[in-house]
Amino acid sequence: MTAKKLSVKATPKHIGIVASDPYLEPYEAAIRGRHEHALWKIGQLTRNGRQTLSDFANGYKYFGLHKVPRGGWVFREWAPTATDIYLVGDFNNWTEDEKYRCKRIEGTGNWELKLPAKAMKHGQLYKMHVKWDGGEGERIPAWCQRVVQDEVTKIFSAQVWAPKTPYQWKKKNFKANTNPLLIYECHVGMGQDAEKVGTYTEFKDNVLPRVAKDGYNCIQVMAIQEHPYYGSFGYHVSSFFAPSSRFGTPEELKALIDAAHQMGISVVMDIVHSHAVKNEVEGLGNLAGDPNQYFYPGDRHEHPAWDSLCFDYGKDDVIHFLLSNCKYWLEEFHFDGFRFDGVTSMLYYSHGLGEAFTNYGDYFNGHEDDNAICYLTLANKLIHEVNPKAITIAEEVSGMPGLAAKFEDGGYGFNYRMAMNIPDYWIKTIKERRDEDWKPSSIFWEVKNRRADEQTISYCESHDQALVGDKTIIFRLIDADMYWHFKQGDENDMVHRGIALHKMIRLVTLGTINGGYLNFMGNEFGHPEWIDFPREGNGWSYKYARRQWNLVDNPELDYHFLGDFDRKMIEVVKGEKNFIKTPVQEIWHNDGDQVLAFMRGDLVFVFNFSPTRSFTDYGFLVPEGDYKVVLNSDAKEFGGNGFADDTMVHHTNFDPVYEKDHKGWLKLYIPARSAVVLKKDK
Numbered sequence: 001m002t003a004k005k006l007s008v009k010a011t012p013k014h015i016g017i018v019a020s021d022p023y024l025e026p027y028e029a030a031i032r033g034r035h036e037h038a039l040w041k042i043g044q045l046t047r048n049g050r051q052t053l054s055d056f057a058n059g060y061k062y063f064g065l066h067k068v069p070r071g072g073w074v075f076r077e078w079a080p081t082a083t084d085i086y087l088v089g090d091f092n093n094w095t096e097d098e099k100y101r102c103k104r105i106e107g108t109g110n111w112e113l114k115l116p117a118k119a120m121k122h123g124q125l126y127k128m129h130v131k132w133d134g135g136e137g138e139r140i141p142a143w144c145q146r147v148v149q150d151e152v153t154k155i156f157s158a159q160v161w162a163p164k165t166p167y168q169w170k171k172k173n174f175k176a177n178t179n180p181l182l183i184y185e186c187h188v189g190m191g192q193d194a195e196k197v198g199t200y201t202e203f204k205d206n207v208l209p210r211v212a213k214d215g216y217n218c219i220q221v222m223a224i225q226e227h228p229y230y231g232s233f234g235y236h237v238s239s240f241f242a243p244s245s246r247f248g249t250p251e252e253l254k255a256l257i258d259a260a261h262q263m264g265i266s267v268v269m270d271i272v273h274s275h276a277v278k279n280e281v282e283g284l285g286n287l288a289g290d291p292n293q294y295f296y297p298g299d300r301h302e303h304p305a306w307d308s309l310c311f312d313y314g315k316d317d318v319i320h321f322l323l324s325n326c327k328y329w330l331e332e333f334h335f336d337g338f339r340f341d342g343v344t345s346m347l348y349y350s351h352g353l354g355e356a357f358t359n360y361g362d363y364f365n366g367h368e369d370d371n372a373i374c375y376l377t378l379a380n381k382l383i384h385e386v387n388p389k390a391i392t393i394a395e396e397v398s399g400m401p402g403l404a405a406k407f408e409d410g411g412y413g414f415n416y417r418m419a420m421n422i423p424d425y426w427i428k429t430i431k432e433r434r435d436e437d438w439k440p441s442s443i444f445w446e447v448k449n450r451r452a453d454e455q456t457i458s459y460c461e462s463h464d465q466a467l468v469g470d471k472t473i474i475f476r477l478i479d480a481d482m483y484w485h486f487k488q489g490d491e492n493d494m495v496h497r498g499i500a501l502h503k504m505i506r507l508v509t510l511g512t513i514n515g516g517y518l519n520f521m522g523n524e525f526g527h528p529e530w531i532d533f534p535r536e537g538n539g540w541s542y543k544y545a546r547r548q549w550n551l552v553d554n555p556e557l558d559y560h561f562l563g564d565f566d567r568k569m570i571e572v573v574k575g576e577k578n579f580i581k582t583p584v585q586e587i588w589h590n591d592g593d594q595v596l597a598f599m600r601g602d603l604v605f606v607f608n609f610s611p612t613r614s615f616t617d618y619g620f621l622v623p624e625g626d627y628k629v630v631l632n633s634d635a636k637e638f639g640g641n642g643f644a645d646d647t648m649v650h651h652t653n654f655d656p657v658y659e660k661d662h663k664g665w666l667k668l669y670i671p672a673r674s675a676v677v678l679k680k681d682k
Contacts, residue, residue, distance in 0.1 A: 016409020017402045020453045024401060027364040031402065031410045037370055038377040038407070045316070045378075053382045059324030060241055060332075063110075064143035065126075067162045073115040075102065077141050078317060079288035080109025082130050087113060088138070089126025089157075096129060109317075122164075125157040132289025137280070139287055140239060142294075142321070146250065147226045147242040147282075156228060156238070156282045159245075167254040169334065171261035176336050176389055177217045180580045181416070181516030182570055183268070184216040185462055187223055188247045188256075189230065190531065191521065193549050195542035197230070200252040204259045207521075210549070211265060214524065214563070215570035218266040218391070218516075220339050222463065224253070224329075225272060228282045231533035233463070235341060236308055237272045238283035240325050243333070250333075257334050266336040268391055269329055273322050273379070274342030275308040285309060294318055303345065305353060313346075313371035322375065323382050330386050337383065337391030340414075344397045346372040357398045373412065380413030391415055393457055404454035411454075416515045419456040422447055426460055426505055430476045435497070435611040440589040440596035443609075447512040448584060455515030455580075460505050463520045466531045468544070474502055474526035474562075482528045486558045497611070499558060500640070500673040502526060503565045503633040504607060507675050510573060511605045512584050512598070525552040525563035561639030568638070572631050572677055576601050587620050595670070602680040603630075608670040614643070617667040624652045624664040627678040634674035643671045650678065 015032055018024045024031065043049070045056045065075045075087060085102040088094045099119070102111040120126070125148070127138045140147060146161035191207045192198035211219055223234025226242040234244070243253045257267045276294070280286040284294045295301055295309045303310055312318050329335045344352040349367050357363070376394075383390045394403050394414040405411025425446045429438060450456045466472050474482065477498035485492045491499075506524075510517045528551065532544035552559045573579055579600065587597040587604070594609040597620050604622060608615065627650040634640035652664030670676065 017405045017411055017453060020409075021401065021451070023360055027360060030364040034370060034373055034377075035407075035410050038374050038381075041319075041374050041378060042381065045319070052385060053323070053378065054327060054385050056320065057323040057327040057382055057386075059320050060143060060145070060328040064141060064145055064241065065158070065160065068114075071117040073117070073120060075113040075115070075141075076105075077102070077111050077128065077143065078109055078321075079111055079130060079293075081132050081290040081293065082111065082288035083133060084131040085111050085113075085288075086129040087126055088129045089120070089160075090124040091120045091126070120160050122160055122162045124160045126160065127157055130288045135289055137286075139280075140282055142239075142284055142287060143241055144239060145241045146245065147239045148245045149228075156226075161250065163251065167251045167258075169254070170258050174261040174266075174334070174336070176266040176391060177264065178266075178391065178415075178516070178580075179578060180513055180573065181218055181266075181391065181457070182216045182574075183218045183220050183457065183516055183518040184211045184214070184521060185220045185222070185270075185518055186211075186521040187233070187463070188221065189223065190533075190545045190547060192546055195546055197246055197542070198546075200248040200256045203247075204252075204256040206549075208256070208259055208263060208265070212263040214567045215574060216519070217264060218268055218336075219260060220268045220270055220393075220518070222270040224269050228277060228279055231535050232277075233467075233533070234270065235272055235306075236275075236277035238277045238279055240276075240321075241328055254333055261334070266391060267334075268337045268339055268393065269335045270341060271326070271329070271338040272341045273311065273325070273375075274340070274345045275303050275306055275310055278302070278307065278309055294321070300349070303351060305351065306345075313369065313375040319375055319378065323379060326379055326383055327386055330383065330390065336387070336389075337393070337415075339393040339395060339418075340376070340379075341395050343376065343394045343403070344400075346376065347396070347398065347400055352398050355398070360401065363398070363400050376414075377407060377412045381407060384413070393418065396420070401451065402454075404451075404456070409453070416455045416457045418518075419450060419458045421449055422458055422509060423461050423465055426473060426509075427465070427476070430473065430501075435501075435609075436594075438594060438609045439591045440594060440607065440609060441591050443508060444512070444586065444589060444596055444598070447509055448514075450514060456513070457516040457518050458509050458513045459518035460509050461520060461523055462518060463531065466520055466523065466527075468530050468532040470530070472523055472527065472530070473505060474498060474523075474528070475530075477501055482526075486528075488556055488558060491558065495558065497673065499526075499561060500633065502562055503569075503638065504609065504673070504675045506566065507569055507605070507631075507633065507677070508596070508607055510569060511600065511603075511677075513580070514584075515580065519566070522547045522549075524566035525559045527551070528559075558639055561637075565633065565638040568631055572603070572679075575630075576603050576679075587622060593618075602682070604666070604678045604680070605675070606668060606670060606678070607675045608672060610672050612672055614669070614671040616669050618670050619653075619665045619667050621655075621658060621663050622652060622666045623680065624654075624662050626651055626681040627666060628681055629676055630679045631677040632674070633676070634671050640674065641671065643674075644669050644676070646676075649681070 087100040102113040144158040146159040225237040226239035402411040404414040404417040407413040534540040582601040596607045629646040636642035
């Protein structure tokens with residue numbers, strides 16, 4: 001009798017993110033399950049490859065109001081619970097008219113209306129009058145691409161938008177520079193000195209040239225999607241396909257993006273798909289009698305902390321709406337990508353509220369929203385299908401593994417995740433530690449604390465830290481003395497301390513990035529005011545919803561020292577080839593001396609955080625050669641004391657012990673509270 005060979009099934013190779021992090025092995029089944037869920041959903045939406053995700057995301061071309069090429073108009077809306085829909089507007093005196101009555105497309109939840117060319121014209125206002133069992137109301141179409149607010153009544157309406165001449169792009173093929181990605185986070189409305197709402201055109205003409213001069217290669221623009229309340233900072237969205245009209249026209253937004261591209265600046269949109277405003281007349285809260293048309297039912301309907309509504313990512317129609325929204329902004333406005341807001345809130349049933357996330361088990365214990373995880377994965381797949389070079393960034397605080405890892409490796413496909421631990425660390429350090437207790441080992445660990453297989457966007461502070469109720473770094477360091485002692489020659493010790501540490505905090509954060517760096521508009525020069533949008537509590541004032549560029553432009557004030565240092569700091573980093581791919585190599589740290597040194601490529605970064613002790617001939621072991629100073633935070637041109645001679649070429653001292661390693665001792669004078677960057681002379 002011949003023995004049969006036993007078939008031994010080979011153990012499957014670990015999926016990518018598990019292979020690179022063995023601590024994830026106990027959760028590999030969950031990781032694979034999420035990956036396979038996304039693959040299944042992609043197959044379903046693409047009809048198993050008979051179309052692409054990009055084809056599926058063409059909803060904005062079908063729904064909404066469109067001018068027909070051969071003349072006339074077509075309007076479509078998804079409203080499965082509606083019993084009747086009329087278009088009412090300037091064209092019919094806002095009354096129900098049979099000519100403007102939509103018809104339900106048989107067998108669907110979609111409604112359609114076809115009209116002759118003369119039925120409406122560019123610029124007219126309109127809404128839907130929707131009827132449903134037990135009620136009716138005026139609504140702004142969910143897919144409309146233009147919404148305006150009446151200055152007197154404050155009422156929002158959709159607007160017919162079909163200019164005779166479409167915008168003609170000047171820069172048609174733009175490639176983003178992401179080595180490194182240097183982001184200037186900004187808000188168009190508060191981008192002006194004047195106490196008012198700024199415009200797309202004013203931002204293009206006045207702010208973009210500053211961004212280019214400062215060396216940033218990307219702007220992250222907030223508050224683009226239409227939102228009823230200006231003070232929401234754009235995070236309570238009502239019309240997802242409409243660029244906010246309070247800043248100008250769609251063509252003016254396109255001109256802004258076009259101008260940025262001509263300057264070599266990428267434009268990333270701060271997109272909000274984590275929730276929606278509760279408004280019913282302006283928003284999606286109750287479009288056609290069903291409050292759950294777009295949103296989760298029951299306890300998951302409302303966000304407990306944000307007073308908003310939570311999308312139901314398990315519905316194909318909702319996925320269609322959101323994916324189409326991503327493609328719309330990429331294709332129609334040439335945005336280069338997105339920073340996804342509130343990703344933590346999407347990932348968990350709890351929205352991450354009250355959870356500590358102290359170990360890997362906290363990411364795989366059954367309280368994750370698999371539908372939302374699937375949507376985010378699909379969004380990244382779609383975005384990079386439309387534009388392979390697109391930039392996607394996740395604003396996520398829990399530390400979910402794989403968020404910025406490749407889809408093929410079991411990740412969610414974001415290019416970057418925000419390093420949200422870093423600003424928290426700086427706030428905690430400034431608030432709770434005496435200057436004498438700042439530890440370079442702790443600083444270095446914190447700015448480098450990230451997953452090896454995921455790129456991050458490092459930052460010291462964003463708009464979050466600039467809002468009323470919080471404080472910017474410069475205010476934490478100097479406080480009210482900024483108002484009285486920020487003129488050259490009139491600085492006190494508090495101001496000198498603040499200026500010195502502001503520069504050092506930024507340099508050590510930028511110098512250790514592994515993907516990108518972000519700064520919020522004005523913080524680079526220590527903008528003195530918090531952000532407080534017009535509201536009843538401040539008399540609807542715009543005083544604190546603006547940026548005072550006049551301060552950094554005034555050579556008699558100290559603000560320009562910080563702005564000049566920021567510009568030079570970025571220039572130095574950009575001057576090092578393949579900076580992101582260059583490893584961060586620690587040279588030295590001594591917590592007693594409060595000294596830190598590390599190297600990237602040919603650049604040597606040295607920090608002395610001590611508030612009182614300067615060091616002469618402090619030695620560091622580095623590759624032998626000559627080193628020139630390329631940046632010194634203590635230079636007089638940056639508001640420092642100018643104690644060191646930066647014109648000197650520093651030669652390494654020979655040491656026979658390290659001769660085989662071709663290393664020598666670099667001896668430096670490093671004043672208290674200062675940082676210096678040197679470059680090896682080739």
